[in-house]
Amino acid sequence: MDNYFVLNNGVKMPAIGFGTVGLKGKEGIDVILSAISVGYRMIDTARMYGNEAEVGEAIRKCGLNRSELFITTKLNEPCNSYSKAKAAIEDSLKNLGLDYVDLLLIHEPYPEAVEMYKALEEAYREGKARAIGVSSFNERKLKPILENCSVIPAVNQIESHVYYPELELKEYLKSKNIQTEAWAPFGGGNIKVSEEPVLVKIGEKYGKTANQVALRFLIQNEIAAIPKSRNPERMKQNLEIFDFNLTEEEMAEIKTLDRKETLYDWMKDWE
Numbered sequence: 001m002d003n004y005f006v007l008n009n010g011v012k013m014p015a016i017g018f019g020t021v022g023l024k025g026k027e028g029i030d031v032i033l034s035a036i037s038v039g040y041r042m043i044d045t046a047r048m049y050g051n052e053a054e055v056g057e058a059i060r061k062c063g064l065n066r067s068e069l070f071i072t073t074k075l076n077e078p079c080n081s082y083s084k085a086k087a088a089i090e091d092s093l094k095n096l097g098l099d100y101v102d103l104l105l106i107h108e109p110y111p112e113a114v115e116m117y118k119a120l121e122e123a124y125r126e127g128k129a130r131a132i133g134v135s136s137f138n139e140r141k142l143k144p145i146l147e148n149c150s151v152i153p154a155v156n157q158i159e160s161h162v163y164y165p166e167l168e169l170k171e172y173l174k175s176k177n178i179q180t181e182a183w184a185p186f187g188g189g190n191i192k193v194s195e196e197p198v199l200v201k202i203g204e205k206y207g208k209t210a211n212q213v214a215l216r217f218l219i220q221n222e223i224a225a226i227p228k229s230r231n232p233e234r235m236k237q238n239l240e241i242f243d244f245n246l247t248e249e250e251m252a253e254i255k256t257l258d259r260k261e262t263l264y265d266w267m268k269d270w271e
Contacts, residue, residue, distance in 0.1 A: 003242050005224055007154040008177040011131045014070055015219055016239055017042030019228035024051050031230050032058035038236045044226045046074035046107055052095035074107040074135055081112055085119035104129035109141035114148045121151045139172050157181040160223055162214050162257045182218050185225040190263040206244045216241045217254045
């Protein structure tokens with residue numbers, strides 16, 4: 001089974017997690033609880049999302065032992081120094097009601113990322129994070145981290161989907177023993193993956209949806225993913241991708257969808 005990846009420090013991370021951007025208030029808590037009830041064990045939040053408290057409430061209400069869940073949060077731009085990042089980590093743990101998170105990331109490649117990363121390393125050594133890493137860092141942006149860190153990032157969470165899989169970056173990360181994880185694995189609503197003819201055709205062969213094929217493509221490329229849905233049936237479908245394998249020919253066909261450019265204008269700011 002390939003339903004988890006082993007990070008560079010031995011920590012097991014689920015291959016498919018649940019994204020929580022936009023999930024707030026009682027409705028947000030209910031959606032997260034629904035995701036946990038259908039089988040999600042990795043929940044991804046961030047300070048930028050403003051919903052760490054909701055995620056924490058869902059964790060408390062779900063009835064599972066803390067050890068059964070893999071919780072990720074991310075530090076955003078207001079945390080752009082060692083001291084600010086250190087304080088933000090404590091604040092995030094308080095918001096979540098947790099003693100530790102499983103994965104702690106820098107949300108974007110801020111100019112102060114090296115300084116911020118020192119606070120992540122400290123949190124890691126203190127047991128406040130089981131693994132640490134970054135998000136949306138390309139090879140050039142990652143270089144200063146690698147040159148200055150004492151703990152190699154375990155994960156880089158990047159834009160990766162069938163229209164921009166970033167497989168070269170994934171191979172570079174793999175060479176550094178860094179796990180790639182895809183945010184917005186369906187393109188974040190910027191494009192209709194569900195209607196892509198190539199994926200629809202392949203899905204018909206396996207009795208799967210185009211979205212399931214898109215997720216399977218990432219998993220077979222050793223890329224974890226955090227899809228988001230408010231629909232319990234779709235939530236379930238996003239987890240039901242471990243009972244089939246795409247052929248080499250199908251993988252090659254899907255690779256032809258690569259547009260070689262981001263679907264997000266703001267991502268260009270970080271190039």
